[in-house]
Amino acid sequence: MKVRLTAVLLLGLLMLSVFGATYPDKPVTLIAPGSPGGGWDTTARVVAQVLKETGLVTQTIVVTNMPGGGGGIGLAHMQTKVGDPYTIIVFSPPLLLINLTGQTKYSFKDLTPLAMVLHDYGAFAVSKKSKYTSIKEIMEALKTNPKSVKVGGISAYGSMDHIQFLIAAKAAGVTSLKDITYVSFQEGDHLAALLGGHIDVLSTGLAETVNAVQAGAARVLAVTAPQRVAGLLSMVPTLREEGIDAEFVNWRGFFGPLNMPSHAVEYWISTFKNMVETPTWENKLANYGWGRAFVAGTDFKAFLEKTNDLYKEILSELGLYKGE
Amino acid sequence: METLQYLLYGLEVVLRPSTFLWLTIGSFLGTVIGMIPGLGPATGIALLLPLTFVLKPETALVAMAAIYFGAMFGGSRSAILLNIPGDASAVATCFDGYPMTLKGEAEAALAISAIASFVGGFIAAIAFVFLAVPLSKIALLFGPPEYFALMVLALTATASLSEGKLLKGLFATAIGLMTTAVGLDPQTSVSRFTFGNLELQGGIDFLVVIMGVYGLGEVFKSVEKTLNKSSAKSIQRQFKKIWITKEQFKRTLIPMLRATPIGFIIGLLPGTGGTIAALMSYNVEKKLSKEPEKFGKGAIEGVAAPEAANNACSIGAMIPTFTLGIPGSGTAAIMLGALMMYGLQPGPLLFEFRPEVGWGIVASLFVGNFICAVLNIPLANLLVRVLMVPEKILYPLVIALCFIGVYAAEMSVVNLYLLVFFGILGYLMRKLDIPTAPMILASVIGTKLEQSLRKSLMLSDGDFSIFFRSTISQILIALTILSLLYPMISKTLKRRRT
Known part of the structure; x- marks a missing residue:
């Protein structure tokens, strides 16, 4: 009887883990592709802190700095984590720029966009x-x-x-x-x-x-x-108030590796969605002078494609665009 | 006097039990972090940042400041005992600190480095109190052309120190400069000498060069000696008190007093840092010494000067940070970030509206330096026993320490290969009697040298006259020429005398 019960329990656990119902069931690595104190690092640490404080994520989130290559080192590292649900990375416009200028062969297409959470x-x-x-x-x-x-x-x-x-x-x-x-x-x-x-x-x-x-x-x-x-x-006026029809947003968001399992993708999108609605997050935005933003999943991907074209245009004019 | 009243108020803040406790913890942590190669004050402070969520602003910032100068104290320990600088700014301490250890004077070296750190820090703190606002203007006078002139002066002065080996000195400088050409060029975003390797895009960290040439290079040389059994180092069993003699104090007093303003002023310039301060003051002492030939062979002045300079530098670097909101170093930038987390803004207003924070930090410079000195003497008593460890056990440990340190700094595997490369290079340089100091300095300042040259020319549209535009660069260029001619002048003078 006891043996059977244990077997059933074990099977149940196994099924749970297969269907990812308990995800995340071990610590998650959050990569900041820059040095401590920089924009990526600050964003990663603040988000990890808010997720913990609000109880949205009970697993430990380990922020790891992986500086170098203007973010290229972190991006390359994500290519070794294809399909891994336990590694995510924070990025911003340089993700597109370092690819367009030819610093790295990897682009935003080599990551799974999760959510953009703030504007700087x-x-x-x-x-x-x-x-x-x-x-x-x-x-x-x-x-x-x-x-x-x-x-x-x-x-x-x-x-x-x-x-x-x-x-x-x-x-x-x-x-x-x-x-x-x-x-x-x-x-x-x-x-x-x-x-x-x-x-x-x-x-x-x-x-x-x-x-x-x-x-x-x-x-x-x-x-x-x-x-x-x-x-x-x-x-201070905005550019538009000054009669210049332009804006530049330093968006910051989170990405998983390519082929991240869909349960993990959904988990993070809904977690970030809940996070940006907490008062704790509001507080942080005010403290750092960040703007509110939330774009997730396919919308985020569409945004990246559009933005990439805009940057490409400017870089081509400078002769810095190294694509085909 | 109003300033003194504020300072007393700051002292009162610092001596409150909770602040004092965190100041002590910070000093201790800083010392330990400084001792571990690869971990610098910036990392230490970044790790402490989460504390800002629970501590009062004055307490947290005092703890961070303590880590900063605590690391300057700690960095010299492994430099003296193992020839591995625990922090890049302790590299000049290796030059004479390690030879002192080899001569069996480790106790005096450890003592003088703590004393000099204290003297440099204390005098700089006084200067901070009375001169912070006027001095912060110096930071603004230095633009790209002035930085270029300063870097050229630092290089030529160091290369010309290698008497009779000027050519070898310049050769070593060239190797150092070559290491800094690797990586992504900031002005054009072009990859140089990276062979398609992404990890090399960030350039070669000078920490790797230093750990290779000093740490590993030293081990290779000693292994050779041990194998030959000709001059195996004897294991030290008896230890003297960690203190210096009156005579040693007399010899080092003036060098310390000279090194302090050098370090302090270099600290004021954003983006220069303790390594340059320490090497510059070492150069000055060697030039002014009556027995320059003793330098590099265990001259106590050669330990005192750089240690006083790098501590003074760490305090000078806080001036533009707190008065103008300009972070003078990576470490200071993280402290600025901490201020912002509290919604506090730096600048003269900080001292007016939140005196407990502004003056608390200033007062912590005095109290913290004292705590660090007191902590470091008994700690040295303990650390010096590392010399009891037989070479067969010690050297593998040193190798492990080098690898861990280099890996901890950037988590890059390429750096480990580079470490071995520079270890072999350091060994060969010693064999061929090529001075290592000019190479180290070049690898530290090469990027700044090149970038300030190119920034200047970009700003002037290619017009070279920009380098002679200001009085500061004219003076620096004159000093450069003087330092190059100095060996010739001193030779002629000597000849006349005989």
Whole structure:
């Protein structure tokens, strides 16, 4: 009798695990394809924290940093995890950009899109002593002489900070995008370069400029968000308000490996959907100045395809597009 | 005086039991993290970030600051005892710290490194209190052309130190620069020398170079010696007190006082860091010394100067972070992130509106440095016993430590192959009597050198006159020429005297 009961129980357990009803039944690895402290890392850790605090995921989520290749290392690692329901990764626009510029042969098509959970935005900042008082003035100066304004950013040539400026410049009617000087400052010296007058405008993430604005050392001329952002930078106009019909969203979302089992995909989509509705998540969004967003599954995939085409267009104009 | 009142208030905050407890924990953790090769303060602070959810802001930030300078204390331990810098900024400590150990003076080396760290940190903290706001402006004067001039000066000064071997010194510099050419070029996103390998796109981490050339290279050399049985190192059984003699203190006092401002000012410049500060101050001491030939053979000044400099540097780096919102280093960037998690903003306003946080951090620089010094002396007593371990057991452990350290830093398998490569290279360089210091410095600053050259030229549209534009770069270039001519000048002077 006892033996039979055990057998039935075991069979039941086996069936449960086959149908994935207990998924996840072991710790999940969440990969941040950058170093500690960066945007991906922050997003991964905050999300892991919220999922735990709200009890949406009771299994441990282990955040693992896998920096290198602008995210390419993490992306390549996901190719060794095909079909694995226990590894997910956080990504943002560089996922598309590093493929378009030929840094990696893998693309967003080599992952299973789960959900986009937040929007971050870019900002264009000048030193408090700058003669420019609006983004429009900068664009006008560029129209007369594309070399007259020196643009700096953190990310590499052809990556986010550069692209967001060019998207704005293109919409403002600047034609010679290729002639605009863009210098990448990757050693933490970007703000010093701006405040010291070594560059005229800094094009980078919103969060990176907030500190200097608060300290009274820099001014932000425009944000790339569709609406004004909350908090300290709420007095800063959007590009559209300034008469430039453009926006740039630094979307961040989660992906599984290719061929992730469908029960796992559904699990994560519904988990993230529940997460973005919690007050804990709202709190985090406010703390970090992030915008609310939720796009999942096939919609997310369609978004990626559309965005990929937009980036491709800009990169082709710069001669940086390395596809066929 | 208002500043003093605020400082006293900050001290009161730091001496509250909960803050003091976390300051001590942070100092201890920092020391341990600093000792472990591959783990630096940035990783340590990032691991502590979740604590910000439960601690008060002043407590959490004080703990983080403590990790930062605690790591500067800890980094020298393995540099002195095993010739492996626990943290990149401790690489200059290897030059004379390890030779001191070989001479049986490990106790004095460990003691002076803790003392020098304390002196450098303490003086820098005083400078922080009174000069933070005016000094933060220095950070802004340095643009790409000024950085380029500074890096060239650092390289030529180090290469010219290898007296009579200038050519070998320049050769070593070239190898170091070559290692930094590998990887994705930030300005054009083009892969260079990566052979299609994705892991090489991030470039060769100088930590791998340092651990290979120093850690593994040292083991290879010692294995050869042990096999020859000619000069096997005797196992040390008797240990002296971890302290220095009065005479040693007299010899190191001036070097420490000279190294502190060097480290402090370099710390103010975003993106330079403790490694450059330590190497620059080492160079200065060797140049000014009456017995430069003793450097590299266990001169105590060669330990004191870089240790004072890297601690002063870690405090200098906090100035642009807290006054301008500019993170001066990766570590400082993570601390800024922590501030933001609390909804706090850096800048002079932080000191006005939230004095318990702003002045608490400042006061923790004083108290924390003291705690670190007190922790490190008895800890050294324990650590120095590693010398009792016979070579047959010690060296395999050192090899394991190198591999774990390198892997922990980036979790990359390619780095392990590179480690072996640089280990062999380090061994060959020692055999052929090629100085390793210029190569290490070049591998640390090569990227910055190249990038600032190209950033400058991009900003000037290819016009080279940008390098002579400001007074700062003119002075730096003049010093560079002087440092190149120095061997010739000193030779002529000597000849005249005789």
